[in-house]
Amino acid sequence: MRKLYPLALATMSLISAVCETSGDEGMYLFNDLPVEQLKSKYGFEPSQEWADALRLSSVRFNSGGSGSFISSDGLVLTNHHVASDTLHKLSSEERNLIDDGYLAKSLDEELKAPDLELNQLVSIEDVTERVEAAVADDASAADAVTQRRAVIAEIEKESTDKSGLRSDVVTLFGGAKYHLYRYKKYTDVRLVWAPETAAAFFGGDADNFEYPRYNLDATVMRVYEDGKPAKLEHFLRWSDSGVREGDLVFVSGNPGRTQRIFTVEALKYLRDARLPYVLDYLRRKEIMLQQFGLEGAEATRRARDELFGVQNGRKAYTGMLAGLQDPGTIATKQKRETTLREAARADAELTDTESAFAEIAAVQAEKKKMLGQTVTFRSRLFDLALTSVLRAAEDEKPNGERLREFTESGRESLVQDLLSEAPIYRDLERVKLADELARFVEQRGGDDQWVAVVLDGKGPRERAAELVDGTKLDDISIRKTYLDGSLDDVKTSEDALIVLARKLEPEYRRIRTINEELDERERQAYAKITAAVSKLQGDSGYPDATFTLRLAYGQVKGYMQDGQRIEPTTDFAGAFEHEAQHKGQTDFDLPPSWNEAEDEVDLATQLNFVCTADIIGGNSGSPVVNRDGELVGLIFDGNVQSLTSDYLYTDQQARAVSVSGVGIIEAIRNIYGADELADSIGR
The missing domain is CATH 2.40.10.120 (Thrombin, subunit H)
Incomplete structure (x- = not known):
């Protein structure tokens, strides 16, 4: 004990x-x-x-x-x-x-x-004090995101430059601790x-x-x-x-x-909103991939790996949701949470614990509003286009101000993905993108301004075919040209998917900024709850x-x-x-x-x-x-x-x-x- x-x-x-x-x-x-x-x-x-x-x-x-x-x-x-x-x-x-x-x-x-x-974990270093010191006590959620991102990028770059190892700062205990993990990469x-x-x-x-x-x-x-x-x-x-x-x-x-670590309100958000949303998505994708496979043996082979992942996820999420829909699960978590909150209220040093629970509840309501707000169509070709557009813009910024996946410490992994020799099947890409565009219309409504931008006056199937036929991003040499090129090269590109990604970039950044600020608010709240658990128990067990x-x-x-x-x-x-x-x-x-x-x-x-x-x-x-x-x-x-x-x-x-x-x-x-x-x- x-x-x-x-x-x-x-x-x-x-x-x-x-x-x-x-x-x-x-x-x-x-x-x-x-x-x-x-x-x-x-x-x-x-x-x-x-x-x-x-x-x-x-x-x-x-x-x-x-x-x-x-x-x-x-x-x-x-x-x-x-x-x-x-x-x-x-x-x-x-x-x-x-x-x-x-x-x-x-x-x-x-x-x-x-x-x-493949990553082999070579060492672990606690960098909590340095990360916390970089975030001002009175910083807004938006400022905290910026300050935390900057210091994490700095720590990771210093470590990578010094050790030559992949270096990732990992958030633990909901934001109460930060550890630097150094990996040898194969x-x-x-x-x-x-x-x-x-x-x-x-x-x-x-x-x-x-x-x-x-x-x-x-x-x-x-x-x-x-x-x-x-x-x-x-x-x-x-x-x-x-x-x-x-x-x-x-x-x-x-x-x-x-x-x-999730509170009861966070679990209810999973039960009533997030997991049903994900399951609807997985069921839809399962049917789409199965239908594609009916085109023949080769179509079945091309879709099989992704179909397996979707079916596996569908069954796993179904089990998770069933567990949360069992009233006994929430009742058990509620009992434990009530006990913790009562103990925290009795401790003069833990008076802000109650406000942390209230903040998490407020965040869940806002996360529910953000469900379905996305412009990251799950197509390999569109992913390559959006990554190319974002990479060009992020490289213009100082390392500490970049989105995390585009910092210098992650460059090697980014390049490996962009220049992968894995085959891309245009017939499958057309079907996947058409389904994503149709879903986009359903989520946002046909009169939404971004739907008009994406469809450009055409139906989802016709537009998907036009976009896939109008891109050369399945050619590694073309992707390398964008990777080695400047922001101007991306801005002047006439590649259909690059053009679309360029148009959607402002909306992507808006959505990402909102979600990052919500994550920051949750992170700060959970850090307070973890501190209460740590004080009452003596440690926080495992994260x-x-x-x-x-x-x-x-x-x-x-x-x-x-x-x-x-x-x-x-x-x-x-x-x-x-x-x-x-x-x-x-x-x-x-x-x-x-x-x-x-x-x-x-x-x-x-x-x-x-x-x-x-x-x-x-x-x-x-x-x-x-x-x-x-x-x-x-x-x-x-x-x-x-x-x-x-x-x-x-x-x-x-x-x-x-x-x-x-x-x-x-x-x-x-x-x-x-x-x-x-x-x-x-x-």
Whole structure:
């Protein structure tokens, strides 16, 4: 138990109910690990050497997701669905890596990803005092945004210039703390092995977010430096045995975003406005992409990766919304919030806490008004146009005044994205942009001034076709011309999408400014609430997830569902049985490689398992390790009961789902015949 400030005993017990984590809850910073909790509950005390080795063996995928180094010569393990963006970009009409999988039999056959960046967290530095000192106490929200942006850009540039590392200032505890994260970047990443989607996503949408599972959601890549496989000092050794119920395991990954600090009013905004809005968008996109795929096999392939992401998001958000629509969820959060506010009112030093709750409530009402106000059409070609226009304008400003993604510290990542060799399909772009324009009209109304600007007297489909036909931004050399050019080059461009982006730039900046000011108001309010929690508890536990490296822990543990015991592990025999039980359902057909190798596989080998570790989206691809720091699993999902974890953790039924490490080796060796790859893993 961490030190508590002296309060009346009755108040103390109430605050404990508000602030303490329950079960195996927690996504902990690597510079503030839960040493005492682990020692007290599990008799395990992680050494600094143990933590450093795990941190340096973990990587973040800029495409979204996590991974780990698994050999001294640069091998990286992640999920198939994390790697699917790369698999899609490396595929063509003649070579479908999504469906067919891939195995490089030599270094020469390893395929270079067109725009993938992996980040290894090298160091963390607390820069809170410097950031806070740069923002005047009496600054308006608009001035605070400007002042904070300037000092963060300055810190990041200084760090990048000095270290040569990617440097990101990360906001923690809602704005109560700021840490500088320094990353080593790997931008030459190549595909080594990927199974077929039929194995990686066995059970399809029906089994997604369910358990038991029988998936091989794994892919192996390799990082290169100077054209050769990188030589790594830190990588994960591999356990040669499966996990057992009760085992303590750890997850090192990059959870995306959580809202556990959110007030009740903020959660109600999610429940009643934001999540329904997002779900409407996802359902619309799902239908659009499905319809496009009906044009033929090649159309299906072109839309497949994006369609999978949309369907996965739709199911995840449906679960999140269902959790918030359960009255018990809000009631639980309300009880905890009421307890905190009563305790804060009793403390003379925390009198501004109540105003912070009122400010957050006011911000939610204004955020609701901003829903649907956007001019960022979700089309790759339009994204390139808008980025080119903004880049040219931002480069005219001092570094500290630029929008964050255009500062000097982020230049390399910006250039890599703009000059990506990933294919852009004009037929798909026309359909996507037409749907975005139609939605734009629906959101704003046909008489809106910006609708008139965008449509230019035409219907959405006709206008989308005109815009796509009138751009050359799918040509890398053209994009490079704009990247290397001046503001005048962009201003005089006759490219149809550049012209449109130029016209929309003022509205984009207006909307962004409003949203940034709302974020700043929330940030300041949550910082006050966090300060109250910290004073009453002695510390603030762990911050909400920020797509930065965290450590979670838990037990391998089954659970009860619908009166039945759900065992914590599955095996290869179960996969073949699952296929037989669903005969005739396409998503439950294992690939031919599995059926052909069934006699070669040890069917008793563990394939998937669940644990109580606290994870969310972004943890996909995270390594699961044991007490010795050996890899025992690979996070790929959570069960449906875990979908409320964005705002409320429970370990009663919620579980993190992993591919077992021994299952991955068994498949690589005895299904895919890649003995050399299997032998090199963990060495």
